[in-house]
Amino acid sequence: MKDLRHLIPEWVTRGKTIRQLIQELQSFENQDMMVRMSLDDGESHFGISIIGKIDGQCVLINCEHYHRNEWQGFMEEQIPSDA
Numbered sequence: 001m002k003d004l005r006h007l008i009p010e011w012v013t014r015g016k017t018i019r020q021l022i023q024e025l026q027s028f029e030n031q032d033m034m035v036r037m038s039l040d041d042g043e044s045h046f047g048i049s050i051i052g053k054i055d056g057q058c059v060l061i062n063c064e065h066y067h068r069n070e071w072q073g074f075m076e077e078q079i080p081s082d083a
Helices: 010-014 018-026 064-068 070-078
Strands: 050-054 057-061
Touching (some): 064 070
Antiparallel strands (some): 050 057
């Protein structure tokens, strides 16, 4: 990992509470707009598949990787060999 010469601002790493997130989302005029998440400043983004509680934290989860990989293999195993 790169050594940082300049501190990352706290607002970048602190995260948001559920209450803060809901408040921000409610500020959008179009409440039917799809919500996506990005880990690279918006270069790419993915839909939120499910919301879970893991280790006492709310986690937004995208399941595309699993369904493109492990799930495909699982489903192949379900097909009878004589089909």
